[in-house]
Amino acid sequence: MADMWATDLMDTLGAPGAGLAVALENLFPPLPSEVILPLAGFTASQGEMSLFAAIFWTTLGSVAGAAALYYVGALLGRDRTRAIAARLPLVKLSDVDRTEAWFARHGTKAVFFGRMIPIFRSLISVPAGIERMPLPTFLSLTAVGSLIWNTVFILAGYFLGENWERVEAYAGVLQKVVIVAVVLAVGYFVATRLRRRVLSR
Template identity: 45%
Template sequence: MFDVITNWLASMGSLGVALLMFLENVFPPIPSELVMPFAGYLAATGELSFAAVVLLGTIGSVAGATLWYWVGLWANETRLRRFIDAYGKWLTLSNQDLDRALDWFRRHGAAAVFFGRMVPGMRTLISVPAGLTRMPITPFLLYTALGSFLWTTFLALAGYLLRGQFDRVATWMNPVTNALLLLLLAAYLWRVLRGLKRG
């Protein structure tokens, strides 16, 4: 996974940052924790502009979050619960999970959107309850953009400051990310099998 991301960024440049950050929000297995630091490293070597990396990373992240917001807006809670009843076991998602997400969002509102953009595993999910509860689009975009900007800046800055150490990091990051993806796949299969047994 690390090699795929780094090769993509090296060949596509700043536009690749935006596209990967969009995909990271749509397909969470693509981690922003790899995308943005490497983009920051490329900025440190002079191959990319740091400002462009942060700006396009933020734009890609906001675009992906907005897609899920519209899914929540379109689906409405009844339709989403029907979908979970039919396909939830394949997504390892239950109506109880939805209840918890909605309850957390209703208690924290705008703060959930802002801070959710900086929490791994929450970045994608927080947009759906925002849409389901009909949060107005303007504050949603504002808090999403602010949270995404802080997150992408922090990660890009980490890669920028890492500079000379990046080659050393790359040698162990690829096997670590591959192992992590295998663990995620195993956990997913276990949850699916457990859901099928219950059903």
């Protein structure tokens, strides 16, 4: 379904259509870049767009989508985020403090490497906005990280040609690993908090 939608955009708009698809993927993570990017590479291999244009426009789309989510985080703001966290069960404001301290130390690395991790590719923009990371820094890190990610997947689709869908299978394994890691981390957090609550009674 996603590949048909992305194909229609590329057929209609060319390389800018690939960029638009990637921008939307940032805002709606269920639209996987792991499908859009190798498809753009395959399209370039057929001579329907240049390889450079595919990389340029998809990277521009990545930055545009990430910037939109950055502003969502900025509008949400630190105070609202803390107010929401205070209402969540099992979450303490000290958790928010630790997260903020961690982001202050490692935020630049998180934004850069986060652009190359499924799921986090989109989500990392929100805390960057909440913490008001300097916009030029955020955009630069996002552009470079996205350029690396996009280039790898577009080149894979370009050289695999009609077998470009193989890329999605390998990327799917990485996404599953990330999901399992997140589920385990959340499970550990919840179990630890519940255990402490029981022992404190």
